[in-house]
Amino acid sequence: MSDPYETTEEHLERLLGRALNSFDLPDATVERLESALAHSTSLHSSHHSAGLHRETFKHAFLLSDGSSLTLWELAHNASRDGTTQHELYTEEDGVRLAASRLPRPGGTGGSGFPGGDGATGRGAGRGAGRPDRDPDTDLDADLEILATLMAVRPPARRVFVPDNSADHARRVLRRAENADRPGRDTALRLSGAVAHQITQAFGRRCSVEGRDAGFTLYEHAFLLRDGSEVSLWEVEHTATPDGRHMCEVYGTERAAREAMELRARVG
Template sequence: MARTRAGGGEGAGMDRSGPGGDPGSGEPTPAEQVQELLARAQNGFDIGEGVLERLGTALMHQCELRSYRQRNDEPRALRCNTYRHVFLLADGSSLLLYELEHDTGPEERFLYELYAREEALDEAERRVHERIGGGIGPGSEDEELPAWLAEELLLAMGPARPRREYVSEESPDHARRLLRRAENTDGPGEVVRELLQGALGHHIALITKPRRRGPGRDATWCRFYEHAFLLEGGGEVSLWELEHNMTTDGRLVCEVYLDEAEAEVAADRHARAQGVDL
């Protein structure tokens, strides 16, 4: 998997592939991404069949740097990077895999571990940080790059709007599922619903403006998706999905808006209600 690293060879990595991948670009499809993760992971067999079945429907893949640590006062540098792999599934939901990359083994090469549960990842990170030593663990301000800062580095790279590649299969059904899942009452109305029943194609894009604050599983975060629909006559309509956990119980919810700015305003409104600074 290609990763872009910043800051002397270590930093934020991102890899995006659209629905079905782009055979002409050489980018791996989401299914190929899953196979690559499993192939290099030492514990790939621990990922359950249920998770693998869901991943078989993945339409898009996004890789984000979750945490980073490097210790240079040893005979050789010891590094530990954690990546969050986000897969957008055919039913509109998302599934996360966590990849732990470290070189704390006897040989100077990276080893990889893969986890579907954040609790299991936390245990693995503690084990690796103990090997690195120095009395510094996840969340340290001395050597740890906070996950929110890694994402801010991605934002500084500028907005990424991938070229649209419309999928022509079940576009009206995709629109129905998306709007049915939305929990906000100020979303698209019946006119839009009826218009999208004649959609000829759709394209899903994870917009490069992830926001996250706080460590570990208690982090407050939100992400934005653009669902673009191709209409008869060549017209286009985009719906903007806001996925966040800024709820009283931390539950993950989906909201859908007709305008990108409306989704941004909603995210800021939820953040203020929860006393969070995004």
């Protein structure tokens, strides 16, 4: 099912370019794909019902060292505007989990970023949808709830997992779009991370300037070689002019929560 007029380089560029979560792919995987010599694409599964559709594609690449590498692509129209979105995974289990979290006909199924109604495979429950409301009368109530839920939480017990943690830290910092994200010193320190833990600290949908927007706050806690700990606070939201999914990263929880509150007021 590969386009005979498309080179492997062009195919890979198109594949990575359209995937909303391409920044989550491990650096080592992307580097290996740079040596791809040939590729093959096949439809692995397909489901269409009540206006919703999802397809899973298997993209196999032959690399210059004779080895092969497979990417799993999920295409679906579970976004708010019904446009087709694409997500990439390195394991079949990952794409199956992401597909299982997509909404089902009748409103069943998981919900989350990107796109507000889909799932990225990093966690479910990133804000459930709700009926349309009057933005003029509900904005203050939304902001009050947002401020209440952003109260200081008691510290949770850490459960660190060694899983390419230094690479994970690089990817978190790389996808940050805010100018005041942690800089070179933090990146250098996190290059010594040996384990990490991801925790969802906050999730909420609200109206921002008449548009439905979602906010999710994650703490990425890292254990370093010297036994110390460093946290990155990632804000994922759709409070952008075009409803685009955006990631911001901060060095403290307070800075992240202040950024969320500002986004909720300004959009």
